[in-house]
Amino acid sequence: MAPLTNSKVPKSTTMHSKVVIIGSGPAGHTAAVYLARANLNPVLFEGFMANGFAAGGQLTTTTDVENYPGFPSGILGPELMDKFREQSIRFGTQIITETVSKIDLSARPFRYWRESQEHEEPETSDTIIIATGASAKRLGLKGEVTYWQSGISACAVCDGAVPIFRNQPLAVIGGGDSAAEEATYLTKYGSHVYVLVRRSELRASKIMAKRLMNNPKITILWNTVATECQGDGDLLNNLRIKNVTTGEERDLPVRGLFYAIGHEPATALVRSQLQTDPDGYIITVPGTTQTSVKGVFAAGDVQDKRYRQAITSAGSGCMAALEAERLIAEEEEGIEED
Missing domain, CATH: 3.50.50.60 (FAD/NAD(P)-binding domain)
Incomplete structure (x- = not known):
């Protein structure tokens, strides 16, 4: 899947964002579409062969996808993810084809490092959506x-x-x-x-x-x-x-x-900082995508060990975006009132 953009910030610049999305599957891109349309200028790190997958996640390794709504004749997995990506870009998502290799969730704004910039000043974000997925064993x-x-x-x-x-x-x-x-x-x-x-x-x-x-x-x-x-x-x-x-x-x-021997959630990046279950899946507040750290949301297979479908991942990506947007708005209103 050829990248449509490979946006990089000069190493001398420290980037701060209102929301950063880590992951480029249905959850990550759905969150990006909602946030971009809300004028929050999301930054999405699609990774470079992160967890062994090309940008787009597990669906890039599948052939016919026949159970995703809107495609009555089916669609190839890589083609579906290309469309997700194009839609994210259309609304202004900044997509960065790099892997986030380190993250610090101990305080806000959250700090994170790209794989190519581990020894430099970290970049920061007010909120983060973890949508790194899971892979079948x-x-x-x-x-x-x-x-x-x-x-x-x-x-x-x-x-x-x-x-x-x-x-x-x-x-x-x-x-x-x-x-x-x-x-x-x-x-x-x-x-x-x-x-x-x-x-x-x-x-x-x-x-x-x-x-x-x-x-x-x-x-x-x-x-x-x-x-x-x-x-x-x-x-x-x-x-x-x-x-x-x-x-x-x-x-x-x-x-x-x-x-049918299980899946491995891609949570190594945050497992020591967020509450996870014994299998490593991120635990979210029931009915939400809020994790154990305020301002960090988890969407898609990284927090879903039961359904693991593209459509449910997309749905949780929408939830994460709306919850992040609500938190940002509430905090900005609080600052204005003060």
Whole structure:
């Protein structure tokens, strides 16, 4: 995705902003659109391969996106993010293609450093929106890179209805509630779903485990791991699997493989300064995007471990923008009154 702008402030200048957005997925750009239209001149750091993703986040690694409203024929993930970016720029967002590598949330205005300016004076902002996202955990199997988004996915809700998976045998890796939910969902589209569980029991809750084991379209392969993803060079068509108890290896012909082994939120930048849950997701005040530090808001997958959809990320980006705008207005009015 070619940058439309790469705005940089001269190193001799210390930039101060009313609001800075860190992250360039649906949450970050939606926040930018709202804030720019409110004449708050937002600055958005889209990062340079931050967390292993190009600017635009996880959607830049997907193919067809068919569940985002407004695109009845679907749209490619990178194309969708290009449109988000163009809209942010149209309303005046300053987009900087650099990564924020350090941040100090101990006092306002908040201080932060770009990756290229760590040894210089920090830049500052009255409010910050963290929209750095999360990435699906992968196994690093042989052939995984070749068939990622060509038969391998980490989101059944996002990709399960794609034509290549319809009426085809599918596999899910994982033993928790997420795996149970993904496998059950995939039975709507696949001819059969195999669930590969490394252990001899499920980690899923009793009700989810029962639902999984009672579904005639699901077969659980206990004590089983995948060792290689195979295909014709274009699409996945086989998994090489191994029974960890007996050591036996065999082929499992499937046209789709879905990882359900968790996600890793990109919170290393702020984890020691904001309240997070045991998995590292930023905790927000229920019904808001306000974090444990006043003036810092979190939107998108970085604070959403349940839905993780582009549309819900965009919605929370809107919330964060409105809440930041309200805080700035209240504080400016308070200054005027004084």
